[in-house]
Amino acid sequence: MKRDTEEFIELLTGAQSPVFGYIVSLCHDHARAKDILQETNLTLWRKAEDFEPGTNFTAWACRTAYFHVLNQRRKLSREQLVFDEEVFDYLAERQEERAEGAEARLAALRRCVAALPVRQRRLVEERYRPGASVQAIAREQGKTEGAVSQALLRIRSALQACVEKHLAKEGIA
């Protein structure tokens, strides 16, 4: 192993969130996505020598993740699948391209979440607490699932708009 371990680890660390996003967009299940991310990390480490320094690490990591997602997808029954092959492949290709800008979007997202009204921020925290579900939140708050889901939809749309605004200001988007 002649390559620089430290540099490689830095690249790998920096790519975690974008690659996780890539996997979620294809398998839309956080628990499964975490497993796939872990498998992907190990593969990337083993194949570290295949990586050409100076090329796009995130894109390479996404392509590696793609095979793990595909593997996983084969184990699912037809009912568990959401996207047909054509849609799946388009999404995979497009999200790999998008992953490049994910870091900037994440930084903007942090600011946008911090700026949310308290009530909305609390709902975000509850929803994304590990093991949380819309069903459980609805039960706790005595609301319908539909109402909680609708509130989350509004928050997500607001966050997305906020992220775009931030990036537009910074001249990235």
Add this chain to the structure above:
Amino acid sequence: MNRHQRLARVAKLTCDLLDDRLSAAGREELNHLLRGDPEACERYLELAELDAALAYEHAPAGLPIGAGTAIPFPDSTPSIDTRRGSRRRRRVVRNTTIAAAAIVVLLFNGFLLRRNAGMERPDPEPSSLSAVAVLSRAVEPQWPQGSLPLEEGDAVPEGAFRLRSGLAQLEFFSGATVIVEGPAELVLVSDTEIECREGRLRAFVPEPARGFAIETPDYKAVDLGTEFSLSVGSDGRSEVHVADGEVRLDNYEGKELRRLTTGAGIRARSGVFESVLNGGNGFVDRRRFLELANADSETHYRSWQRQRDAFANDPSTLVLFDFENQQPWDRQLANRSVGGPGGAIVGARWTEGRWPGKGALEFKRITDRVRLRVPGSFDALTLAAWVRIEGLDRWLSSLLLTDGFDPGEVHWQISDKGELILGISSGETPNTVSPPVIHPGDLGRWMHVAATLDRKTGAVTHYLDSELVAEETRDSMPPLRLGGAEIGNWQAQGKGHPLRSLNGRIDEFVILERALSAEEIRELHEAGR
């Protein structure tokens, strides 16, 4: 479905998918909507990525990465500097297994770093000012330089809250009340949670607010009802005492450390806890606070009375309504200016003013008003009043309006946008209008409004709480007149003019036949606060 509806539908289905509540039919529909539609795919990917980022940020350290892998962790795990651009080069790790374990450790650490920089603890300086509490009372508060001084009744936004000295009582929207003794530095996280970096607090948590939490460097104190005091010193040492009820101390993983009941207390520093019994007596409780607050308002009340007496003897005082020492059935408003005309109260009811025991009139119904007659013409005027506006219901709300608007007559009013307006009938552009200075947050609090007019200099000014908010110089001004006039309303002219009745209280109204200087206005405001 048009384009917009189609994308909205994609967003809805995507969110349901991410929330694990999309039916088989919904899945099919989403797939159908995305097929061959790049814009729809983009919408889906944006939301999926956002969802992943939020999940990633909120995951507890160590859970997602490294879970489920069977890599043994060697005891001598190399510690690796993760700082970007670090010049230190580490020896290359030779053993793949150890190296893989190192990645796990490293990602774990990276995760922690990101989490701390990330969303868990929002910026103490919020970019959106959502209020979490009301400053219900304050005793001689000193606010740090550079921060906006808060007044009683002001909404307090989330984020940093600092008090240099004095006492402040915060009533949180959750129902909890906290008395803060300065010097204090707090971060108001929400209406149910605050962080105490330094200061002494006394918290009262009634049933609806149960669970109200105060963070200290060593623990999070969660009130299970009803009253406790807590202090954090500048050295990070903290103390908590339960005056009544029960308090649970949690660590930052949410694990319970211990429970304290009435009379119990804990002193903590850097994770070391020590029991203290029957402490907490030095804290200001509600009764003591009320005593201090009353003494404080007593002092203000007296300083105001002294100033009022000075104005009563000032020969330039035309009208001095202090709304004091009057009976509830009085319909004549006494003018304390010697020989000055009294006012006639129409409809308006007697109520409480700025301090307990201070009289005021309440203008509520559209017919409520005070009529007065001030004969003569003047070269200068000052109009000043303490008012508590309850709502700017109408296009114009009257402070003082002459019955007509003949040359030299004066109209002083507030617009529904919160602008102070002073009109002098004199031909073109009679009005001097301030920017909107009375905001929704000002409703329900006592404010000092003043206006001056001076024929010699042509100057017309507006003051709000002694701050000059508008100034204009006029080329000419006719001799100023009041004659028959009304406070808090406008005599119906029978010309289809809309109503201008005031919604609020007045507990002081002064008219002088000279223009007070900015300094005098400041003194007037200061003495009456």
